[in-house]
Amino acid sequence: MNTAAAQTVSRGVGVTVRGLCKSLAGQPVLHEVDLTVEPGEVFVIMGPSGSGKSVLLRHIIGLMEPDTGEVLIAGESIQSPGVRDRHHMAMVFQSGALLNSLTLAENAGLYLREHAMKPEAEIADIVARALAAVGLTGQEEKLPGELSGGMRKRAAIARALVMEPQLLLYDEPTSELDPLMAATVSREIVALQRRLGVTSVVVSHDRELAFGIAHRMAIILDGRIRCVGRPAEVRALQDPQVREFLDATFRHH
Amino acid sequence: MIYRDIGQAILLFCEAARQWPMVWRDRARIREQLHEIGNASLFMACLLALFIGGVLALQTGPVMSERGVSSFIGGMVGLAMCKELAPVMMAVLIAGRIGSAMAAEIGSMQAYQEIDALRTMNIDPVRYLVLPRLVAITVGLPLLVVFAVLIGWMGGAMVCISNPQISITYSGYLNSLKAMVQVGDVANGLIKAVVFAIVIGTVSCHQGLTTLGGPRGVGRSVTKAVVNSIILILVLDYVLTRVLLNL
Ligand SMILES: Nc1ncnc2c1ncn2[C@@H]1O[C@H](COP(=O)(O)OP(=O)(O)OP(=O)(O)O)[C@@H](O)[C@H]1O
Numbered sequence: 029m030n031t032a033a034a035q036t037v038s039r040g041v042g043v044t045v046r047g048l049c050k051s052l053a054g055q056p057v058l059h060e061v062d063l064t065v066e067p068g069e070v071f072v073i074m075g076p077s078g079s080g081k082s083v084l085l086r087h088i089i090g091l092m093e094p095d096t097g098e099v100l101i102a103g104e105s106i107q108s109p110g111v112r113d114r115h116h117m118a119m120v121f122q123s124g125a126l127l128n129s130l131t132l133a134e135n136a137g138l139y140l141r142e143h144a145m146k147p148e149a150e151i152a153d154i155v156a157r158a159l160a161a162v163g164l165t166g167q168e169e170k171l172p173g174e175l176s177g178g179m180r181k182r183a184a185i186a187r188a189l190v191m192e193p194q195l196l197l198y199d200e201p202t203s204e205l206d207p208l209m210a211a212t213v214s215r216e217i218v219a220l221q222r223r224l225g226v227t228s229v230v231v232s233h234d235r236e237l238a239f240g241i242a243h244r245m246a247i248i249l250d251g252r253i254r255c256v257g258r259p260a261e262v263r264a265l266q267d268p269q270v271r272e273f274l275d276a277t278f279r280h281h
Numbered sequence: 282m283i284y285r286d287i288g289q290a291i292l293l294f295c296e297a298a299r300q301w302p303m304v305w306r307d308r309a310r311i312r313e314q315l316h317e318i319g320n321a322s323l324f325m326a327c328l329l330a331l332f333i334g335g336v337l338a339l340q341t342g343p344v345m346s347e348r349g350v351s352s353f354i355g356g357m358v359g360l361a362m363c364k365e366l367a368p369v370m371m372a373v374l375i376a377g378r379i380g381s382a383m384a385a386e387i388g389s390m391q392a393y394q395e396i397d398a399l400r401t402m403n404i405d406p407v408r409y410l411v412l413p414r415l416v417a418i419t420v421g422l423p424l425l426v427v428f429a430v431l432i433g434w435m436g437g438a439m440v441c442i443s444n445p446q447i448s449i450t451y452s453g454y455l456n457s458l459k460a461m462v463q464v465g466d467v468a469n470g471l472i473k474a475v476v477f478a479i480v481i482g483t484v485s486c487h488q489g490l491t492t493l494g495g496p497r498g499v500g501r502s503v504t505k506a507v508v509n510s511i512i513l514i515l516v517l518d519y520v521l522t523r524v525l526l527n528l
Pocket residue numbers: 052053057075076077078079080081082083084122
Protein backbone atom coordinates (compact mmCIF):
# COMPACT_ATOMS: atom_id res chain seq x y z
CA MET A 29 0.00 0.00 0.00
CA ASN A 30 2.85 2.36 0.81
CA THR A 31 5.03 1.59 -2.15
CA ALA A 32 2.50 3.22 -4.45
CA ALA A 33 2.58 6.37 -2.35
CA ALA A 34 6.37 6.30 -2.28
CA GLN A 35 6.54 6.97 -5.99
CA THR A 36 4.42 10.08 -5.77
CA VAL A 37 6.40 11.49 -2.88
CA SER A 38 8.12 14.14 -4.94
CA ARG A 39 5.06 16.39 -4.96
CA GLY A 40 4.03 18.23 -1.84
CA VAL A 41 0.39 18.33 -0.82
CA GLY A 42 -1.63 21.39 0.07
CA VAL A 43 -3.32 21.93 3.42
CA THR A 44 -6.57 23.77 4.00
CA VAL A 45 -7.88 24.57 7.46
CA ARG A 46 -11.44 25.88 7.48
CA GLY A 47 -13.29 27.38 10.42
CA LEU A 48 -11.40 25.31 12.96
CA CYS A 49 -12.59 25.75 16.56
CA LYS A 50 -11.33 23.73 19.48
CA SER A 51 -11.82 23.81 23.22
CA LEU A 52 -9.64 21.79 25.56
CA ALA A 53 -10.55 21.11 29.17
CA GLY A 54 -13.40 23.64 28.82
CA GLN A 55 -11.07 26.41 27.62
CA PRO A 56 -11.39 27.64 24.03
CA VAL A 57 -7.94 27.24 22.47
CA LEU A 58 -8.52 27.84 18.75
CA HIS A 59 -11.14 30.22 17.33
CA GLU A 60 -12.27 30.01 13.72
CA VAL A 61 -8.85 29.31 12.28
CA ASP A 62 -8.69 29.54 8.48
CA LEU A 63 -5.45 28.76 6.74
CA THR A 64 -4.30 27.62 3.33
CA VAL A 65 -0.85 26.21 2.69
CA GLU A 66 0.03 25.74 -0.97
CA PRO A 67 1.74 22.57 -2.18
CA GLY A 68 5.52 22.82 -1.90
CA GLU A 69 5.43 25.92 0.25
CA VAL A 70 7.40 26.66 3.44
CA PHE A 71 4.79 28.14 5.73
CA VAL A 72 5.81 29.48 9.12
CA ILE A 73 3.42 29.94 12.03
CA MET A 74 4.62 32.29 14.75
CA GLY A 75 2.98 33.22 17.97
CA PRO A 76 3.54 33.59 21.69
CA SER A 77 3.75 30.62 24.02
CA GLY A 78 0.34 29.17 24.75
CA SER A 79 -1.32 30.73 21.72
CA GLY A 80 -2.33 27.33 20.33
CA LYS A 81 0.37 26.58 17.76
CA SER A 82 1.02 23.02 18.86
CA VAL A 83 -2.70 22.33 19.11
CA LEU A 84 -3.12 23.62 15.55
CA LEU A 85 -0.37 21.32 14.28
CA ARG A 86 -1.93 18.35 16.05
CA HIS A 87 -5.15 19.10 14.18
CA ILE A 88 -3.37 19.35 10.85
CA ILE A 89 -1.73 15.93 11.29
CA GLY A 90 -4.99 14.44 12.52
CA LEU A 91 -4.10 13.67 16.14
CA MET A 92 -6.93 15.89 17.36
CA GLU A 93 -10.42 16.26 15.97
CA PRO A 94 -11.84 19.76 15.58
CA ASP A 95 -14.98 20.73 17.52
CA THR A 96 -16.17 22.48 14.39
CA GLY A 97 -14.49 23.09 11.05
CA GLU A 98 -12.24 20.81 9.06
CA VAL A 99 -8.71 20.10 7.94
CA LEU A 100 -8.17 19.05 4.33
CA ILE A 101 -5.01 17.40 3.00
CA ALA A 102 -4.96 17.68 -0.78
CA GLY A 103 -8.70 18.26 -0.61
CA GLU A 104 -9.38 15.20 1.54
CA SER A 105 -10.39 15.32 5.18
CA ILE A 106 -7.54 14.27 7.44
CA GLN A 107 -10.06 12.21 9.43
CA SER A 108 -11.17 10.12 6.44
CA PRO A 109 -9.87 6.54 6.51
CA GLY A 110 -6.71 5.76 4.58
CA VAL A 111 -5.50 9.35 4.05
CA ARG A 112 -2.20 8.39 5.63
CA ASP A 113 -1.76 5.63 3.07
CA ARG A 114 -2.34 8.05 0.21
CA HIS A 115 -0.35 11.00 1.51
CA HIS A 116 2.91 10.73 3.40
CA MET A 117 2.99 13.04 6.37
CA ALA A 118 5.43 13.52 9.20
CA MET A 119 5.70 15.68 12.25
CA VAL A 120 8.63 16.76 14.38
CA PHE A 121 7.13 17.01 17.85
CA GLN A 122 8.02 19.83 20.17
CA SER A 123 9.34 17.27 22.67
CA GLY A 124 10.89 15.07 19.99
CA ALA A 125 8.66 12.10 20.91
CA LEU A 126 11.32 9.54 20.07
CA LEU A 127 10.53 5.98 21.11
CA ASN A 128 12.45 5.64 24.35
CA SER A 129 13.01 1.93 24.04
CA LEU A 130 14.75 2.20 20.66
CA THR A 131 18.20 3.50 19.81
CA LEU A 132 18.60 6.60 17.68
CA ALA A 133 19.31 4.58 14.55
CA GLU A 134 16.29 2.37 15.17
CA ASN A 135 14.13 5.42 15.78
CA ALA A 136 15.27 7.07 12.59
CA GLY A 137 14.79 3.90 10.53
CA LEU A 138 11.51 2.88 12.16
CA TYR A 139 9.25 4.18 9.43
CA LEU A 140 11.09 2.56 6.53
CA ARG A 141 11.52 -0.70 8.42
CA GLU A 142 7.91 -0.98 9.60
CA HIS A 143 6.56 -0.32 6.15
CA ALA A 144 9.21 -2.58 4.61
CA MET A 145 9.90 0.07 2.02
CA LYS A 146 13.58 -0.57 1.44
CA PRO A 147 16.09 -3.39 1.90
CA GLU A 148 17.87 -3.37 5.25
CA ALA A 149 21.25 -2.25 3.90
CA GLU A 150 19.71 0.71 2.14
CA ILE A 151 17.81 1.71 5.27
CA ALA A 152 21.03 1.69 7.29
CA ASP A 153 22.59 3.92 4.65
CA ILE A 154 19.70 6.41 4.59
CA VAL A 155 19.61 6.56 8.38
CA ALA A 156 23.35 7.19 8.58
CA ARG A 157 23.02 10.04 6.10
CA ALA A 158 20.06 11.61 7.89
CA LEU A 159 21.80 11.44 11.26
CA ALA A 160 24.92 12.94 9.72
CA ALA A 161 22.85 15.81 8.29
CA VAL A 162 21.83 16.85 11.80
CA GLY A 163 25.27 16.23 13.31
CA LEU A 164 24.54 13.00 15.16
CA THR A 165 27.12 10.71 13.56
CA GLY A 166 28.53 8.33 16.16
CA GLN A 167 25.46 8.48 18.40
CA GLU A 168 23.52 5.78 16.52
CA GLU A 169 23.48 3.25 19.33
CA LYS A 170 22.46 5.66 22.10
CA LEU A 171 19.00 5.57 23.63
CA PRO A 172 16.98 8.81 23.70
CA GLY A 173 17.30 8.92 27.49
CA GLU A 174 21.07 9.26 27.14
CA LEU A 175 20.88 12.39 24.99
CA SER A 176 20.52 16.10 25.60
CA GLY A 177 17.26 17.84 24.69
CA GLY A 178 18.75 19.37 21.58
CA MET A 179 20.16 16.05 20.43
CA ARG A 180 16.75 14.45 20.85
CA LYS A 181 15.18 17.20 18.81
CA ARG A 182 17.77 16.72 16.06
CA ALA A 183 17.16 12.97 16.08
CA ALA A 184 13.45 13.66 15.70
CA ILE A 185 14.23 15.85 12.71
CA ALA A 186 16.39 13.08 11.23
CA ARG A 187 13.51 10.65 11.71
CA ALA A 188 11.23 12.99 9.77
CA LEU A 189 13.82 13.59 7.01
CA VAL A 190 14.14 9.85 6.49
CA MET A 191 10.43 9.59 5.81
CA GLU A 192 10.66 11.98 2.83
CA PRO A 193 7.03 12.96 3.36
CA GLN A 194 4.81 15.11 1.20
CA LEU A 195 3.83 17.22 4.18
CA LEU A 196 6.21 17.87 7.03
CA LEU A 197 5.20 19.69 10.21
CA TYR A 198 7.87 21.05 12.53
CA ASP A 199 6.95 22.12 16.04
CA GLU A 200 9.70 24.46 17.23
CA PRO A 201 12.51 22.70 15.35
CA THR A 202 15.23 25.03 16.60
CA SER A 203 14.04 25.99 20.08
CA GLU A 204 16.62 23.88 21.89
CA LEU A 205 19.48 24.28 19.45
CA ASP A 206 22.56 26.47 19.43
CA PRO A 207 22.71 29.08 16.63
CA LEU A 208 25.05 26.99 14.50
CA MET A 209 22.87 23.89 14.70
CA ALA A 210 19.75 25.98 14.19
CA ALA A 211 21.27 27.26 10.95
CA THR A 212 22.04 23.70 9.86
CA VAL A 213 18.50 22.60 10.58
CA SER A 214 17.02 25.53 8.70
CA ARG A 215 19.23 24.62 5.76
CA GLU A 216 17.93 21.05 5.89
CA ILE A 217 14.33 22.25 5.94
CA VAL A 218 14.89 24.35 2.85
CA ALA A 219 16.98 21.66 1.12
CA LEU A 220 14.27 19.05 1.60
CA GLN A 221 11.69 21.43 0.22
CA ARG A 222 13.87 22.21 -2.84
CA ARG A 223 14.83 18.60 -3.48
CA LEU A 224 11.41 16.98 -3.12
CA GLY A 225 8.97 19.85 -3.17
CA VAL A 226 7.82 18.95 0.34
CA THR A 227 5.17 21.18 1.86
CA SER A 228 6.56 22.36 5.18
CA VAL A 229 4.67 23.94 8.05
CA VAL A 230 7.07 25.29 10.65
CA VAL A 231 5.96 26.52 14.06
CA SER A 232 8.59 28.69 15.66
CA HIS A 233 9.26 31.70 17.86
CA ASP A 234 12.63 32.09 16.24
CA ARG A 235 12.23 35.29 14.20
CA GLU A 236 15.45 34.80 12.27
CA LEU A 237 14.49 31.28 11.26
CA ALA A 238 10.99 32.38 10.35
CA PHE A 239 11.97 35.29 8.15
CA GLY A 240 14.87 33.28 6.73
CA ILE A 241 12.95 30.29 5.40
CA ALA A 242 9.29 31.31 5.07
CA HIS A 243 7.60 31.70 1.72
CA ARG A 244 4.59 32.89 3.66
CA MET A 245 3.89 33.18 7.34
CA ALA A 246 1.03 33.56 9.79
CA ILE A 247 0.96 35.06 13.24
CA ILE A 248 -1.37 33.49 15.75
CA LEU A 249 -2.40 35.34 18.90
CA ASP A 250 -4.67 33.76 21.52
CA GLY A 251 -5.89 31.08 19.16
CA ARG A 252 -6.76 33.47 16.33
CA ILE A 253 -4.82 33.97 13.13
CA ARG A 254 -3.88 37.62 13.30
CA CYS A 255 -2.25 37.97 9.90
CA VAL A 256 -0.99 35.93 6.97
CA GLY A 257 1.39 37.05 4.27
CA ARG A 258 4.85 37.01 2.77
CA PRO A 259 7.62 37.86 5.23
CA ALA A 260 8.06 41.36 3.80
CA GLU A 261 4.33 42.04 4.13
CA VAL A 262 4.22 40.83 7.72
CA ARG A 263 7.28 42.89 8.60
CA ALA A 264 5.60 46.00 7.22
CA LEU A 265 2.38 45.52 9.21
CA GLN A 266 1.42 48.28 11.63
CA ASP A 267 -0.79 46.12 13.90
CA PRO A 268 0.47 47.04 17.41
CA GLN A 269 0.22 43.50 18.86
CA VAL A 270 2.06 41.99 15.92
CA ARG A 271 4.71 44.72 16.16
CA GLU A 272 5.12 44.08 19.88
CA PHE A 273 5.67 40.38 19.24
CA LEU A 274 8.08 40.89 16.36
CA ASP A 275 10.04 43.75 17.89
CA ALA A 276 10.63 42.33 21.38
CA THR A 277 14.31 42.65 22.19
CA PHE A 278 16.87 41.55 24.73
CA ARG A 279 18.71 44.88 24.72
CA HIS A 280 18.00 46.67 27.97
CA HIS A 281 21.01 48.97 28.14
CA MET B 282 -16.87 2.91 34.57
CA ILE B 283 -15.70 -0.67 34.53
CA TYR B 284 -18.40 -1.52 31.97
CA ARG B 285 -17.12 1.14 29.58
CA ASP B 286 -13.56 -0.07 30.12
CA ILE B 287 -14.59 -3.64 29.42
CA GLY B 288 -16.45 -2.61 26.28
CA GLN B 289 -13.48 -0.65 24.97
CA ALA B 290 -11.13 -3.49 25.87
CA ILE B 291 -13.25 -5.92 23.88
CA LEU B 292 -13.11 -3.56 20.90
CA LEU B 293 -9.34 -3.36 21.31
CA PHE B 294 -9.14 -7.14 21.30
CA CYS B 295 -11.20 -7.33 18.10
CA GLU B 296 -8.93 -4.72 16.53
CA ALA B 297 -5.84 -6.72 17.52
CA ALA B 298 -7.42 -9.94 16.26
CA ARG B 299 -8.07 -8.26 12.92
CA GLN B 300 -4.34 -7.54 12.66
CA TRP B 301 -3.56 -11.19 13.31
CA PRO B 302 -2.22 -11.86 9.77
CA MET B 303 0.59 -9.40 10.48
CA VAL B 304 1.79 -11.44 13.42
CA TRP B 305 4.66 -13.07 11.57
CA ARG B 306 6.27 -9.69 10.95
CA ASP B 307 6.26 -9.05 14.67
CA ARG B 308 8.04 -12.25 15.63
CA ALA B 309 11.08 -10.38 16.95
CA ARG B 310 8.96 -8.27 19.28
CA ILE B 311 6.95 -11.31 20.36
CA ARG B 312 10.14 -13.15 21.24
CA GLU B 313 11.30 -10.15 23.23
CA GLN B 314 8.04 -10.05 25.18
CA LEU B 315 8.07 -13.80 25.80
CA HIS B 316 11.59 -13.52 27.08
CA GLU B 317 10.43 -10.89 29.51
CA ILE B 318 7.53 -13.01 30.73
CA GLY B 319 9.76 -16.04 31.24
CA ASN B 320 12.59 -14.09 32.83
CA ALA B 321 10.41 -12.13 35.18
CA SER B 322 8.09 -14.87 36.27
CA LEU B 323 9.37 -18.42 35.87
CA PHE B 324 11.19 -18.59 39.19
CA MET B 325 8.39 -16.86 41.07
CA ALA B 326 5.81 -19.10 39.42
CA CYS B 327 7.66 -22.25 40.43
CA LEU B 328 8.14 -21.08 43.99
CA LEU B 329 4.49 -20.12 44.28
CA ALA B 330 3.34 -23.45 42.82
CA LEU B 331 5.58 -25.45 45.15
CA PHE B 332 4.01 -23.82 48.20
CA ILE B 333 0.46 -23.98 46.89
CA GLY B 334 0.78 -27.72 46.22
CA GLY B 335 2.41 -28.15 49.61
CA VAL B 336 -0.22 -26.26 51.56
CA LEU B 337 -3.03 -28.09 49.75
CA ALA B 338 -1.61 -31.41 50.89
CA LEU B 339 -1.00 -30.05 54.37
CA GLN B 340 -4.56 -28.76 54.77
CA THR B 341 -6.35 -31.80 53.41
CA GLY B 342 -3.89 -34.63 54.16
CA PRO B 343 -4.32 -35.03 57.94
CA VAL B 344 -8.13 -34.73 57.73
CA MET B 345 -8.38 -37.29 54.95
CA SER B 346 -5.94 -39.64 56.69
CA GLU B 347 -8.01 -39.44 59.88
CA ARG B 348 -11.15 -40.43 57.98
CA GLY B 349 -9.37 -43.20 56.11
CA VAL B 350 -9.57 -41.73 52.61
CA SER B 351 -5.90 -40.90 52.34
CA SER B 352 -5.72 -42.69 49.01
CA PHE B 353 -7.55 -39.71 47.48
CA ILE B 354 -4.99 -37.10 48.54
CA GLY B 355 -2.94 -37.38 45.37
CA GLY B 356 -5.95 -37.01 43.13
CA MET B 357 -7.32 -34.14 45.18
CA VAL B 358 -4.10 -32.14 45.03
CA GLY B 359 -3.67 -33.08 41.38
CA LEU B 360 -7.12 -31.91 40.33
CA ALA B 361 -7.18 -28.76 42.43
CA MET B 362 -3.80 -27.77 41.09
CA CYS B 363 -4.39 -28.29 37.39
CA LYS B 364 -8.03 -27.26 37.14
CA GLU B 365 -8.11 -24.35 39.51
CA LEU B 366 -5.13 -23.15 41.47
CA ALA B 367 -2.38 -23.17 38.86
CA PRO B 368 -4.33 -21.20 36.24
CA VAL B 369 -5.82 -18.71 38.70
CA MET B 370 -2.72 -18.12 40.78
CA MET B 371 -0.45 -17.86 37.75
CA ALA B 372 -2.90 -15.46 36.14
CA VAL B 373 -2.93 -13.29 39.25
CA LEU B 374 0.86 -13.39 39.39
CA ILE B 375 1.16 -12.45 35.72
CA ALA B 376 -1.43 -9.70 36.08
CA GLY B 377 0.75 -8.23 38.81
CA ARG B 378 4.08 -8.67 37.07
CA ILE B 379 3.43 -8.49 33.34
CA GLY B 380 0.06 -6.73 33.10
CA SER B 381 1.37 -3.89 35.23
CA ALA B 382 4.51 -3.63 33.12
CA MET B 383 2.46 -3.52 29.91
CA ALA B 384 0.18 -0.80 31.24
CA ALA B 385 3.15 1.20 32.53
CA GLU B 386 5.16 0.92 29.34
CA ILE B 387 2.32 1.73 26.96
CA GLY B 388 0.98 4.36 29.37
CA SER B 389 4.26 6.23 29.50
CA MET B 390 4.51 6.02 25.72
CA GLN B 391 1.09 7.67 25.63
CA ALA B 392 2.14 10.30 28.16
CA TYR B 393 5.31 11.15 26.23
CA GLN B 394 3.50 11.36 22.87
CA GLU B 395 5.35 8.33 21.51
CA ILE B 396 2.03 6.82 20.48
CA ASP B 397 1.14 10.03 18.67
CA ALA B 398 4.47 9.81 16.89
CA LEU B 399 3.68 6.24 15.81
CA ARG B 400 0.31 7.40 14.45
CA THR B 401 1.91 10.19 12.43
CA MET B 402 4.28 7.57 10.97
CA ASN B 403 1.22 5.59 9.90
CA ILE B 404 2.24 2.78 12.25
CA ASP B 405 -0.82 1.34 13.95
CA PRO B 406 -0.15 1.27 17.71
CA VAL B 407 -2.44 -1.73 18.05
CA ARG B 408 -0.35 -3.72 15.63
CA TYR B 409 2.98 -2.40 16.85
CA LEU B 410 2.38 -2.51 20.60
CA VAL B 411 -0.72 -4.53 21.49
CA LEU B 412 -0.55 -7.49 19.12
CA PRO B 413 2.94 -8.73 20.10
CA ARG B 414 2.16 -8.42 23.79
CA LEU B 415 -1.13 -10.20 23.43
CA VAL B 416 0.41 -13.07 21.49
CA ALA B 417 3.33 -13.38 23.89
CA ILE B 418 1.19 -13.51 27.01
CA THR B 419 -1.25 -15.96 25.39
CA VAL B 420 1.65 -18.31 24.70
CA GLY B 421 3.52 -17.56 27.91
CA LEU B 422 0.84 -17.96 30.55
CA PRO B 423 -0.25 -21.51 29.58
CA LEU B 424 3.43 -22.51 29.53
CA LEU B 425 3.85 -21.16 33.03
CA VAL B 426 0.72 -23.03 34.09
CA VAL B 427 2.21 -26.31 32.83
CA PHE B 428 5.29 -25.70 34.95
CA ALA B 429 3.16 -24.68 37.92
CA VAL B 430 1.01 -27.81 37.69
CA LEU B 431 4.00 -30.15 37.63
CA ILE B 432 5.77 -28.38 40.46
CA GLY B 433 2.59 -28.09 42.50
CA TRP B 434 2.12 -31.83 42.26
CA MET B 435 5.68 -32.28 43.44
CA GLY B 436 5.11 -29.87 46.31
CA GLY B 437 2.11 -31.92 47.39
CA ALA B 438 4.12 -35.12 47.18
CA MET B 439 6.93 -33.67 49.28
CA VAL B 440 4.56 -32.70 52.05
CA CYS B 441 2.79 -36.09 51.94
CA ILE B 442 5.95 -38.13 52.39
CA SER B 443 7.54 -35.87 54.98
CA ASN B 444 4.54 -35.21 57.22
CA PRO B 445 3.83 -38.03 59.74
CA GLN B 446 0.16 -37.03 60.06
CA ILE B 447 -0.45 -37.90 56.41
CA SER B 448 -0.54 -41.64 55.87
CA ILE B 449 0.28 -42.07 52.22
CA THR B 450 3.45 -43.16 50.43
CA TYR B 451 5.05 -41.48 47.48
CA SER B 452 3.88 -44.17 45.06
CA GLY B 453 0.43 -44.18 46.66
CA TYR B 454 0.24 -40.41 46.04
CA LEU B 455 1.33 -40.81 42.44
CA ASN B 456 -1.06 -43.68 41.75
CA SER B 457 -3.97 -41.75 43.17
CA LEU B 458 -2.99 -38.73 41.07
CA LYS B 459 -2.69 -40.83 37.92
CA ALA B 460 -6.01 -42.52 38.56
CA MET B 461 -8.00 -39.35 39.13
CA VAL B 462 -6.42 -36.73 36.84
CA GLN B 463 -7.26 -37.08 33.17
CA VAL B 464 -5.69 -35.28 30.22
CA GLY B 465 -8.97 -33.39 29.93
CA ASP B 466 -8.48 -31.91 33.40
CA VAL B 467 -5.12 -30.47 32.43
CA ALA B 468 -6.61 -29.17 29.18
CA ASN B 469 -9.36 -27.59 31.24
CA GLY B 470 -6.75 -25.61 33.16
CA LEU B 471 -4.96 -24.61 29.98
CA ILE B 472 -8.17 -23.29 28.43
CA LYS B 473 -8.63 -21.13 31.50
CA ALA B 474 -5.03 -19.96 31.20
CA VAL B 475 -5.54 -18.88 27.60
CA VAL B 476 -8.67 -16.93 28.48
CA PHE B 477 -6.99 -15.27 31.47
CA ALA B 478 -3.98 -14.38 29.33
CA ILE B 479 -6.17 -12.66 26.77
CA VAL B 480 -7.97 -10.80 29.56
CA ILE B 481 -4.74 -9.60 31.18
CA GLY B 482 -3.15 -8.60 27.88
CA THR B 483 -6.17 -6.76 26.58
CA VAL B 484 -7.08 -5.00 29.82
CA SER B 485 -3.50 -3.90 30.48
CA CYS B 486 -2.84 -2.65 26.97
CA HIS B 487 -6.20 -0.86 26.95
CA GLN B 488 -5.41 0.89 30.23
CA GLY B 489 -2.02 1.87 28.87
CA LEU B 490 -3.45 3.30 25.66
CA THR B 491 -6.12 5.32 27.49
CA THR B 492 -3.66 6.89 29.93
CA LEU B 493 -4.41 10.58 30.51
CA GLY B 494 -1.90 13.05 31.84
CA GLY B 495 1.63 12.51 33.04
CA PRO B 496 3.24 10.15 35.56
CA ARG B 497 0.22 10.20 37.83
CA GLY B 498 -1.94 9.04 34.93
CA VAL B 499 0.49 6.19 34.31
CA GLY B 500 0.23 5.15 37.95
CA ARG B 501 -3.54 5.20 37.75
CA SER B 502 -3.51 3.07 34.61
CA VAL B 503 -1.23 0.48 36.17
CA THR B 504 -3.44 0.17 39.25
CA LYS B 505 -6.57 -0.14 37.16
CA ALA B 506 -4.96 -2.66 34.84
CA VAL B 507 -4.03 -4.96 37.72
CA VAL B 508 -7.23 -4.54 39.72
CA ASN B 509 -9.54 -4.94 36.73
CA SER B 510 -7.57 -7.94 35.47
CA ILE B 511 -7.80 -9.72 38.83
CA ILE B 512 -11.51 -9.01 39.21
CA LEU B 513 -12.18 -10.32 35.71
CA ILE B 514 -9.98 -13.36 36.28
CA LEU B 515 -11.90 -14.37 39.40
CA VAL B 516 -15.33 -13.77 37.88
CA LEU B 517 -14.45 -15.52 34.63
CA ASP B 518 -12.93 -18.38 36.60
CA TYR B 519 -16.32 -19.15 38.06
CA VAL B 520 -18.07 -18.80 34.72
CA LEU B 521 -15.49 -20.96 32.94
CA THR B 522 -15.61 -23.62 35.63
CA ARG B 523 -19.37 -23.74 35.29
CA VAL B 524 -19.20 -23.99 31.50
CA LEU B 525 -16.35 -26.51 31.38
CA LEU B 526 -18.06 -28.69 33.98
CA ASN B 527 -20.86 -29.51 31.58
CA LEU B 528 -18.68 -30.35 28.59
N1 LIG C 1 -4.13 18.30 26.07
C1 LIG C 1 -4.53 19.50 26.50
N2 LIG C 1 -5.51 19.60 27.43
C2 LIG C 1 -5.92 20.79 27.86
N3 LIG C 1 -5.43 21.95 27.44
C3 LIG C 1 -4.45 21.94 26.54
C4 LIG C 1 -3.95 20.71 26.02
N4 LIG C 1 -2.99 21.00 25.12
C5 LIG C 1 -2.89 22.33 25.09
N5 LIG C 1 -3.77 22.91 25.93
C6 LIG C 1 -3.96 24.36 26.13
O1 LIG C 1 -4.04 24.95 24.87
C7 LIG C 1 -3.35 26.18 24.84
C8 LIG C 1 -2.41 26.20 23.67
O2 LIG C 1 -1.41 25.22 23.84
P1 LIG C 1 -0.28 24.95 22.78
O3 LIG C 1 0.51 23.79 23.27
O4 LIG C 1 -0.87 24.86 21.44
O5 LIG C 1 0.60 26.26 22.87
P2 LIG C 1 1.81 26.68 21.94
O6 LIG C 1 1.37 27.84 21.14
O7 LIG C 1 2.33 25.51 21.22
O8 LIG C 1 2.86 27.19 23.01
P3 LIG C 1 4.44 26.95 23.06
O9 LIG C 1 5.03 27.95 22.15
O10 LIG C 1 4.79 27.25 24.48
O11 LIG C 1 4.70 25.56 22.66
C9 LIG C 1 -2.68 26.33 26.19
O12 LIG C 1 -3.41 27.25 26.93
C10 LIG C 1 -2.78 24.97 26.82
O13 LIG C 1 -3.00 25.11 28.18
